[in-house]
Amino acid sequence: MTDGAARLLSRHLAPPRSVPQTQALDFTAVTLTEDEREAETSRRVFKRAYNRLTSRFPNIRWTNGQWMTERPGGLDGARTETTAVYRPFSGPMAERPEQEMGPWVVNGHKFFSSATDSDMAIFLARTEGNKRLSAFYAPMRMPNGDSNGVRITRLKPKMGTRALPSAEIELKGMRAWLIGHEGDGIREISTILGVTRVHNSICAVSFMRRALSVAKVRCSRFSTSIPPPLLSVLRSDRRHTRRSSRHLVGASCARRLCTFARSPRWSC
Amino acid sequence: MELLTRAATHLAFLNVYLLSLSESAVDTPVSSVVVPPHSAHKLLRLVTPLAKVVTTKLSIAVISETVEAVGGIGLLENEEPLNLARLLRDAQVLSSWEGTTEVLVADLVASLKRPSPDGREERTYSLMGDFLRENLGEQSGGFQGDAGDVLERCKLAIWTEWEQLEELIEAGSREELIAAGRRILWRLSWVIVGAMLLIDARRDGDGAAVEAARRWVTERGLLEGKVDLAGGKESAWDAVLVFGADDRAERERDRNGHRL
Numbered sequence: 001m002t003d004g005a006a007r008l009l010s011r012h013l014a015p016p017r018s019v020p021q022t023q024a025l026d027f028t029a030v031t032l033t034e035d036e037r038e039a040e041t042s043r044r045v046f047k048r049a050y051n052r053l054t055s056r057f058p059n060i061r062w063t064n065g066q067w068m069t070e071r072p073g074g075l076d077g078a079r080t081e082t083t084a085v086y087r088p089f090s091g092p093m094a095e096r097p098e099q100e101m102g103p104w105v106v107n108g109h110k111f112f113s114s115a116t117d118s119d120m121a122i123f124l125a126r127t128e129g130n131k132r133l134s135a136f137y138a139p140m141r142m143p144n145g146d147s148n149g150v151r152i153t154r155l156k157p158k159m160g161t162r163a164l165p166s167a168e169i170e171l172k173g174m175r176a177w178l179i180g181h182e183g184d185g186i187r188e189i190s191t192i193l194g195v196t197r198v199h200n201s202i203c204a205v206s207f208m209r210r211a212l213s214v215a216k217v218r219c220s221r222f223s224t225s226i227p228p229p230l231l232s233v234l235r236s237d238r239r240h241t242r243r244s245s246r247h248l249v250g251a252s253c254a255r256r257l258c259t260f261a262r263s264p265r266w267s268c
Numbered sequence: 269m270e271l272l273t274r275a276a277t278h279l280a281f282l283n284v285y286l287l288s289l290s291e292s293a294v295d296t297p298v299s300s301v302v303v304p305p306h307s308a309h310k311l312l313r314l315v316t317p318l319a320k321v322v323t324t325k326l327s328i329a330v331i332s333e334t335v336e337a338v339g340g341i342g343l344l345e346n347e348e349p350l351n352l353a354r355l356l357r358d359a360q361v362l363s364s365w366e367g368t369t370e371v372l373v374a375d376l377v378a379s380l381k382r383p384s385p386d387g388r389e390e391r392t393y394s395l396m397g398d399f400l401r402e403n404l405g406e407q408s409g410g411f412q413g414d415a416g417d418v419l420e421r422c423k424l425a426i427w428t429e430w431e432q433l434e435e436l437i438e439a440g441s442r443e444e445l446i447a448a449g450r451r452i453l454w455r456l457s458w459v460i461v462g463a464m465l466l467i468d469a470r471r472d473g474d475g476a477a478v479e480a481a482r483r484w485v486t487e488r489g490l491l492e493g494k495v496d497l498a499g500g501k502e503s504a505w506d507a508v509l510v511f512g513a514d515d516r517a518e519r520e521r522d523r524n525g526h527r528l
Contacts, residue, residue, distance in 0.1 A: 007291075114365065160357030194312070196366045197320040198287050201280040204327035207359045208273050214350050215269075215334040216510060218341070 001115060003199065004192030005064035005122050006053040009046045009137070011191065012179060038088065038103060042177050045100050049120055049137065065118035065140075066192055067110040067169070080133055082108025082171060084125040084178075101148065101175035104136060108171050116152055116167040122192060124185045125176075133185035138176035149174035269330045269337075270510050274480055276323040278464035279457065283319040286312040300467050302402040307395045313379040314396060315460070317372035322457045324363035331356045373449030376456075381442055393437050396456075400430055403463050411473045418478055419469055422485040426462040433459065458484075476512070479505045 032040065052062035072079040088103035106125055113121075119140055124133040142148050149172045156166040180188045285299055289308035303311065335342035335352050342352045363369065384390040404423050411419060433455055437445065445452060462485050469477040 159360065160354070161361050193366060194316055195287070197316050197372075198280075198283050200362055200366050201276075201283055201319045201323040204323035204359065204362050205273070205276050205280045207355050207362075208269075208276060208327040208330040210349070211331040211334040211352055211355050212269055212273055214352055215337045218338040 001066045001118075001192065001196055002053050002062070002064045004195035005066070005120070006050055007195050008122065008135075008179065008188060008191040009050045009053070012046050013043060013050065015043065034088075041100060042102075045102070045177060046137065046179075049139070052119070062119035063115060063117075065113060065115040065121040066189075066196070067113040067121055067123035068189075069110065069112035071109060071111045080108075080124055080126055082106060082110065082123070082125040084127050084134065084136060084176065086127075098143070101142060102138065102177040104176045104178055106136060106138065106149070106171050106174040106176050110169050110171065112156065112166055113169050114164060114166050116155075116165045116169065122179070122189065124189060127182050130183050132183035134182045135179040135185040135188035136176040137179050138174055142175075269333055271480055271483055272326045272330055274465070275461045275484065276326045278468065279315075279319045279461055280323050282460070282464055283312070283315050286315055300471055301464070302399075302405075304395075304398050304402055307399065310379070310392055310395050311399060314376065314392065317367070317375040317379070318453055318457050318460070320367065321363070321369050321372050321453055322461075324359070325369075327359050327362060328356070331359050369450065373453055374446055376453055377442055377445045377449055380437055380445070389442070391438075393434065397430065397434060400427070400459065400463055403467060411470070415469075415473050415475075415478050418482045419466060422462065422466050422481050425485050426459055426466065429455065429462075430459050476505075476508050479509060 049062065052060055053064060055061045070079065070081055072081065084104045084106045086103060087105045089099050108125065110123065120138065121140065122135060122137055125136055127134050138148060140148055140150055151170045151172065152167045153170050154168040156168070158166060179185075282301065285301060286303065286308050289303055290312045293308070331352065335356055338352065345351060345353050348354075367375065380393040380396075382390040382392050404427055433452070437452070440448070462481070465477070465481040465484050469481045471477075
């Protein structure tokens with residue numbers, strides 16, 4: 001998820017092309033509108049998060065959480081109830097650390113949030129007057145260390161992957177930044193999903209290879225009974241007569257570990 | 269199980285290769301897998317959901333089988349790193365999160381036939397045809413004798429299956445394809461894995477790699493494989509596949525003559 005988030009944010013770091021270079025260099029000539037200033041700040045915030053997500057230093061590095069599932073269910077997020085309202089900070093720029101928490105205020109409940117111990121989150125929420133969902137970025141903590149409106153209400157008692165805490169969380173007045181345009185949430189978040197799915201496949205492969213290695217070691221070290229017909233076949237095979245009994249056991253085990261490949265399960 | 273693990277590994281690393289190409293294109297090929305120019309991104313969209321389904325489903329099945337293979341010990345909460353029970357529990361979530369099979373099937377169909385801006389359907393699946401044609405190619409791998417024959421037969425079988433599949437995809441509407449999505453997904457992944465195993469075997473004609481390709485393609489994991497009552501040679505290959513060839517001389521022999 002962390003890599004996926006980094007990939008997603010990296011797509012939003014480039015400055016808009018509409019700002020001519022000469023104007024940007026000449027500070028006196030630059031009069032940014034509110035919107036431009038906000039876009040500028042969001043890029044700075046994203047860049048900082050990106051640097052942390054891709055860092056290799058444990059004290060700088062951030063991990064990302066990704067929150068999709070809500071109480072009404074639905075894997076495509078179509079029934080998302082979390083809402084985001086645009087409430088930019090008003091007043092002087094003096095409150096800059098606060099300003100960088102983002103102009104959107106998010107309220108809602110996420111039913112199954114993975115990586116609750118992460119440092120930031122990317123999630124979907126509904127905005128006013130828009131049927132389609134939008135993607136948001138939010139850090140978990142305020143500059144002063146307080147929680148950014150996130151409350152963990154319940155840890156999930158899972159059957160597996162317990163090293164990764166999943167929880168129900170409540171969002172109340174959480175400050176966030178919109179990623180990309182309103183209504184583009186699904187498209188934006190699919191960038192993360194693309195990367196996490198690849199990680200997932202690698203994980204699956206590593207699990208099965210490890211399980212198989214354990215089984216191999218176990219099979220070749222401990223003698224198991226070889227069915228007599230197989231034993232005679234192995235003895236009659238010239239290649240095997242020179243082998244020790246360990247190899248015979250190994251061959252029996254190999255047959256067992258291979259047989260599965262020929263079961264009809266592949267078809268389902 | 270060994271074969272399935274190999275299959276899943278090939279699929280997952282093809283996925284990784286496509287991901288890396290889509291993020292930073294390289295001019296010089298760094299793999300034996302040929303990816304036609306400008307198609308990495310679309311192929312990635314197609315392979316990712318497919319690889320996720322196949323690797324996770326196989327992972328759960330294979331781990332479950334290893335738990336049985338080691339006997340009662342498999343059921344215990346052993347000390348790490350021998351804890352198969354934990355692996356099984358952890359693997360279970362892999363198929364649910366980041367998109368269940370249903371979601372991924374819809375995703376796959378959407379990337380096979382994308383709606384184009386003018387309201388028609390873009391034939392993205394033809395990219396897969398190009399990819400397979402490039403990789404199966406005319407090259408026989410330069411292997412003579414049995415290994416060459418085996419690989420040639422594998423190539424034809426994979427291509428035939430793809431042609432049937434392509435017809436099916438072409439004829440079906442998106443709704444029909446989603447309804448039949450799981451079958452399409454597994455058949456397509458059989459084709460892709462077959463091609464990967466073939467490429468792997470062609471690289472150096474390694475005996476185990478050729479045997480893996482042969483088993484994958486000719487036996488299909490179904491009832492098509494010959495019932496070999498004597499079973500001697502098959503057992504020998506079982507051992508080579510699982511534990512590797514014993515010594516150098518044997519490895520050489522495997523390489524020089526793949527005898528079925």
